[in-house]
Amino acid sequence: xxxxxxxxxxxxxxxxxxxxxxxxxxxxxxxxxxxxxxxxxxxxxxxxxxxxxxxxxxxxxxxxxxxxxxxxxxxxxxxxxxxxxxxxxxxxxxxxxxxxxxxxxxxxxxxxxxxxxxxxxxxxxxxxxxxxxxxxxxxxxxxxxxxxxxxxxxxxxxxxxxxxxxxxxxxxxxxxxxxxxxxxxxxxxxxxxxxxxxxxxxxxxxxxxxxxxxxxxxxxxxxxxxxx
Numbered sequence: 001x002x003x004x005x006x007x008x009x010x011x012x013x014x015x016x017x018x019x020x021x022x023x024x025x026x027x028x029x030x031x032x033x034x035x036x037x038x039x040x041x042x043x044x045x046x047x048x049x050x051x052x053x054x055x056x057x058x059x060x061x062x063x064x065x066x067x068x069x070x071x072x073x074x075x076x077x078x079x080x081x082x083x084x085x086x087x088x089x090x091x092x093x094x095x096x097x098x099x100x101x102x103x104x105x106x107x108x109x110x111x112x113x114x115x116x117x118x119x120x121x122x123x124x125x126x127x128x129x130x131x132x133x134x135x136x137x138x139x140x141x142x143x144x145x146x147x148x149x150x151x152x153x154x155x156x157x158x159x160x161x162x163x164x165x166x167x168x169x170x171x172x173x174x175x176x177x178x179x180x181x182x183x184x185x186x187x188x189x190x191x192x193x194x195x196x197x198x199x200x201x202x203x204x205x206x207x208x209x210x211x212x213x214x215x216x217x218x219x220x221x222x223x224x225x226x227x228x
Contacts, residue, residue: 001036004057005208009066009201011044013037014210015058017187021049033058048074051157053174056083056192057210069200074154082194083149083159084138084212087168088181090145092137094166104136105150108162112155121175122157124165131155133162144171144184148193159190 005012013033015021020032037044037060044060045067059079061067073079092106100106113128115121122128132152139146145168149159160176163169169177172185196207 001033001040004210005206007199009062009199010070011037011041011060011062012195012208013058013060015050015055015192017053017055020052021058022046034060047071048079048154050192051160051188051190053172053188054083054190054192055187055212057195057208058192059195059197066200073197073200077152078197080194080196081151081192083151084146084191084193085149085159085163086144086146086171086185086189087163088144088171088177088184089168090137090140090142091135091147091163091166091168092140092145094168100136105134106136108133108135108166110162110165112158112161114156120157122155122161124161129153129155131158131162133159135163160188 001013003011003013015033020029022034023030023032034044034046041062043062045062045064047059047061047067047070050056050058059070061070095106098106109132110124111126111128112122112131113125115123130153134150134152135147137145137147151158157175160170160173164176169181171177171181171189172187174182174188191212193211194207194209196205198205
């Protein structure tokens, strides 16, 4: 794994879709981003995770003190994360009653709970943890929309659960989309595109961006560019 940024305290990497962030249970789930990075940087430690099917920017610490300081930034919501996704339909119409802010962002609030009998699925449930996501549309067609998302909280599968909860699951989502929506992409169309924070040692403002090709090009977004 080649970092897109490296200094003595941290690494910024781009995780491909399909690769675990950390090892799972069983010998077939030991290959993961953290292990690949630690083969090159033995002191590297995980700070946050991306779902296996999600691609994009991921931050790792170099040493215990860096991990402590970076984890504190996440806990206090001082790390800005922005994702891009393709969802079925037009969520702007679904949430038309909720006016967007001046920059076009709308909010989804819904407490998220692990569905124990169907784990790893998560659901919206009154007993779940309070969860909030922001989103805005970038492109829209009759059948799908390209959107930006910002998780205000950081629950497992949060963005996927929130969009599914308003009737707009992500294309290629093997957990939360029905078969016809799942089949529209060979991978989950969710990508962690931007990451910004203040360096916990130097106090320098850092911002990283990793654009993804499918946000503008077919075949992944063919639904956004229907053929005549």
